[in-house]
Amino acid sequence: ILNVEQSPQSLHVQEGDSTNFTCSFPSSNFYALHWYRWETAKSPEALFVMTLNGDEKKKGRISATLNTKEGYSYLYIKGSQPEDSATYLCALRKDRGSTLGRLYFGRGTQLTVWP
Amino acid sequence: NAGVTQTPKFRVLKTGQSMTLLCAQDMNHEYMYWYRQDPGMGLRLIHYSVGEGTTAKGEVPDGYNVSRLKKQNFLLGLESAAPSQTSVYFCASRVFLSSYEQYFGPGTRLTVT
Numbered sequence: 001i002l003n004v005e006q007s008p009q010s011l012h013v014q015e016g017d018s019t020n021f022t023c024s025f026p027s028s029n030f031y032a033l034h035w036y037r038w039e040t041a042k043s044p045e046a047l048f049v050m051t052l053n054g055d056e057k058k059k060g061r062i063s064a065t066l067n068t069k070e071g072y073s074y075l076y077i078k079g080s081q082p083e084d085s086a087t088y089l090c091a092l093r094k095d096r097g098s099t100l101g102r103l104y105f106g107r108g109t110q111l112t113v114w115p
Numbered sequence: 116n117a118g119v120t121q122t123p124k125f126r127v128l129k130t131g132q133s134m135t136l137l138c139a140q141d142m143n144h145e146y147m148y149w150y151r152q153d154p155g156m157g158l159r160l161i162h163y164s165v166g167e168g169t170t171a172k173g174e175v176p177d178g179y180n181v182s183r184l185k186k187q188n189f190l191l192g193l194e195s196a197a198p199s200q201t202s203v204y205f206c207a208s209r210v211f212l213s214s215y216e217q218y219f220g221p222g223t224r225l226t227v228t
């Protein structure tokens with residue numbers, strides 16, 4: 001079992017604020033880091049898959065960075081909107097080995113954006 | 116494409132009853148997964164499959180069995196349901212290529228009384 005930690009557990013911001021949260025993971029045997037967006041009563045949707053140290057990915061107002069040497073990834077949301085309210089999950093993929101294809105999920109950061 | 120579908124969407128069982136949850140995907144994905152989601156626990160892997168006819172245990176396999184007789188279907192069985200299995204169950208699938216994301220189904224909400 002791997003410890004994938006996400007902080008904070010929950011976050012409440014005002015519309016227009018920018019925000020960021022953290023995913024921490026063991027840096028050994030790193031293969032890929034996934035970010036998912038999970039709205040209430042829906043299924044998780046993939047945001048980013050990051051594999052290289054120093055990777056930066058962007059989708060609209062959401063971006064993510066990756067540091068595999070120190071074992072963390074940041075997710076940033078610029079100018080938060082109420083429709084950004086969701087739980088943001090990160091998941092670690094280790095090396096190929098016996099856990100081929102398996103993701104280890106963090107518990108998520110629940111973001112609420114107030115109008 | 117329907118993507119990943121799950122049946123049923125909701126179910127209430129009595130302790131000791133059995134049931135099978137069906138996951139189907141039409142994307143020709145090799146890998147399929149069953150997770151459960153409980154408050155404050157995140158997604159926990161129950162069982163997974165890397166191809167037709169093969170399955171493997173995840174973090175929390177006890178009390179569940181799975182089968183992957185056809186590539187597009189992954190079945191999760193509860194032989195004797197217990198209240199501790201009250202949860203939301205998600206199925207996911209992905210292609211063989213290593214870095215690709217998983218695609219999730221809409222979930223099945225199961226209550227065991």
